[in-house]
Amino acid sequence: MDTMKQTQRKVSFPADHGSTKAPMEDRKRNIFIVDDEEPIRKVMNTHLTKEGYSVIQSHGGSGVFAALESNSFDLVICDIRMPEVDGIQVLDFLKKKFETVPVIMLTGLTDVTTVIEVMKKGAFDYLMKPVKKEDLMVIIRKALVHRDLLVRNKELELENREYQFFLEQKVRERTKELNSKAMELQKAYGHLKNMNIQFINVLAETIEAKDQHTRGHCNRMRCLCVELGRLAGLSPEELEILEYASLLHDLGKIGINETVLNKQGPLTEDECEHIKEHPEIGEKILQGIPLMEPVAKIIVAHHENFDGSGYPRNLRGEDIPLPARIISVADIYDAMSSDRPYRKGLRNEIVIEEMTRVAGTQLDPRIVRMFIENRLCDFNSR
């Protein structure tokens, strides 16, 4: 008891933790004392036991680490200057192995450098020997409150990690579900697209049945136009619309008199005017079907000429939708290169010569160039 009379104590713990209230937990707390001086251990043991703490003691030395590892404790009070193993080594060991256990260092030294070193290494606080009982109790209570907060913090971190894992698991499950739904939708879309194209093919065949000169024309147009569209850099969505428009470009021929359509000899002026109605008839048929609106805008322009001399609206250059300019090029190529009941298809050189001649007047020269350079003129002989 006398050794504790002239205590000089320095506390560095924040003021809001200065309460001397009992720590959060009610269970009996274990305090581990490491000091090579037996009298000091005995005095502290007496005080701490009276205050209701359980005490474990060690005189230090090489056995201290095994003793710490084989015991359970809430707080360590450790002397700094000890033979064989000093307090700083014990502190390092504790910070590594028991990070939530506060360590109070005891020093008889007035060596500020050592005190700063232990505080930097994570000591909770330090007491100068001889230690006064009241100071010891205050600092122990603060250290235990701190310990409880650290433990709670760790628990919350763990709960947080578990919750995060739970959320990640949920996200993974949901993503899997969504991917599977997306695949189902993709399949359903593919199925619908197939039905759509089959329906459009039926329409295209209806047109061809009416105009006996153009058997197979719509399907050849479809293949040629899609290839040209790709070369022109159209997006997959634009290519799909071009595909429909190429199959349906002559849809309006349904409204043209069959005798005029299938006439062998030259057409009269009235008959020519009647045939020229087919782009607008086709547009009207498709108008009002939301999915077909963009297709209607293309087919109404498939007889427009690049120099503005076409019909029905005398559109010029880039005012004519690009897919319609592509259809014009493919249409002229197919008309010239395919066999007709009254003549054989023209040779490639003649077709190319004629297409080059009308590039810039009837046809978009850029598309014609693309057509020739990519040897699409060999298409009908493939």
Ligand SMILES: [Fe+2]
């Ligand atoms: Fe046409």
